[in-house]
Amino acid sequence: MKSAPKSAIRILEEIKSHQSFCVVGHIRPDGDCIGSQLALTLALKSLGADVVCWNQDPLPPKLLFMDPQGLLQQPQKGYKFDCVIAVDAASYERIGSVVDSITERKLLINIDHHPSNTRYGDLNWIASNASSSGEMIFQLMKAARWPVTAEIADGLFTAISTDTGSFQYPSTSPDTFQTAGELVKRGASIARICDEVYQSYSLSRVRLLRRVYNQFKLTDENQIAYLWLKKSDYSKTGATREDTEGLIDHIRAIEPVVVACLFEEVEPGETRISLRSKHPDVNVNEIAKLFGGGGHKAASGARIEGSQLSVQRKVISAIRKALKTLSPEE
Ligand code: AMP
Numbered sequence: 001m002k003s004a005p006k007s008a009i010r011i012l013e014e015i016k017s018h019q020s021f022c023v024v025g026h027i028r029p030d031g032d033c034i035g036s037q038l039a040l041t042l043a044l045k046s047l048g049a050d051v052v053c054w055n056q057d058p059l060p061p062k063l064l065f066m067d068p069q070g071l072l073q074q075p076q077k078g079y080k081f082d083c084v085i086a087v088d089a090a091s092y093e094r095i096g097s098v099v100d101s102i103t104e105r106k107l108l109i110n111i112d113h114h115p116s117n118t119r120y121g122d123l124n125w126i127a128s129n130a131s132s133s134g135e136m137i138f139q140l141m142k143a144a145r146w147p148v149t150a151e152i153a154d155g156l157f158t159a160i161s162t163d164t165g166s167f168q169y170p171s172t173s174p175d176t177f178q179t180a181g182e183l184v185k186r187g188a189s190i191a192r193i194c195d196e197v198y199q200s201y202s203l204s205r206v207r208l209l210r211r212v213y214n215q216f217k218l219t220d221e222n223q224i225a226y227l228w229l230k231k232s233d234y235s236k237t238g239a240t241r242e243d244t245e246g247l248i249d250h251i252r253a254i255e256p257v258v259v260a261c262l263f264e265e266v267e268p269g270e271t272r273i274s275l276r277s278k279h280p281d282v283n284v285n286e287i288a289k290l291f292g293g294g295g296h297k298a299a300s301g302a303r304i305e306g307s308q309l310s311v312q313r314k315v316i317s318a319i320r321k322a323l324k325t326l327s328p329e330e
Helices: 006-016 031-046 061-066 093-101 133-144 150-163 174-185 190-198 203-215 231-237 248-252 284-290 308-324
Strands: 020-024 050-054 081-087 105-112 123-126 217-219 224-229 259-267 270-277 299-305
Touching: 006 081, 006 105, 006 123, 006 133, 020 031, 031 050, 031 061, 031 081, 031 133, 031 150, 061 150, 061 190, 105 133, 133 150, 133 174, 150 174, 150 190, 203 224, 203 231, 203 248, 224 231, 224 248, 224 308, 248 259, 248 270, 259 308, 270 284, 270 308, 284 299, 284 308, 299 308
Parallel strands: 020 050, 020 081, 081 105, 105 123, 224 259
Antiparallel strands: 217 224, 259 270, 270 299
16 A cells, blocks of 8 residues: 655644544535544544544435444534544545634645545645545554554445445445455454445435436436436425435446446425546546536536536537547547
8 A cells, every 4th residue: 555645744744743623524415425524533632632523514314324323413613623634535625614714723734535626625635536535544553653543444334435436436446455455354244345335225315316216317328327416306206315326337338338327306496416427538527627626537516506508518519529529430
């Protein structure tokens, strides 16, 4: 496994010389964000530091198992911190309303693996080739020689497993497998985690999935697949926003599809898009950036204002343009 880079060592020096911390992540936290936030919080607590772990949004019900101690809390006012550490948050805005509660701080540390990260911290460690922020937190903990308990190992294993699509995405490197192996050695419970994450879907999600298969559309010689999830889809199935996690993978998995796009109605006039690319030369991070979002080459997202029809037209046309750069035999 690679040794920690200078930026990580510098971050450790700062952590060691401070006492009060706030660990934050991104809005609508996913497994990688939650696992990284919790692992870092537990590690800092075990060193005797004063730590709070805040996110604007609560844990999605499906990932409640990750936080048996209820460490992840909603932000409160009136706190002062030596260090705020943001994990897995590609921009300061992605931290959401938590930013209003972390203004009293000496230092902002930014640890992330998104290539679109805007380097908003006073100290930034951005490893865009890391599979997940969880993999980075493990590297940090190893460099610091902090004990990795079974609880921390569970969080980091879940982080890595969820952000690599269960070790399938191209971001999965030999280091990723080595890290996962070390986490299992330290007590990560693969069977329980996989059961909770991959074998425990709510019935409402399954009803939503049925609509996905009924409603998705294909265009551009089946190279683009897209799907709308509207408020009525939630009310008719009893599903919630959390139930959408991973739904896009079902249309991404269709053989001729190169780019999959999920349009999700957030509010009338506001749409959230999720993009997935299966081709190394089609970079959906660049497409998301056109709309003020970001992410990775193969997975990205954005929030876009405008009528549903105009959002759909603009996004599909941007995807089409990206596909045109591929040579015909591809
Ligand atoms: P999602 O489609 O929500 O699973 O997101 C795919 C990837 O894009 C994740 O790594 C997200 O963190 C990132 N992402 C999603 N939305 C945004 C956004 N508005 N700005 C920056 N990154 C985003």
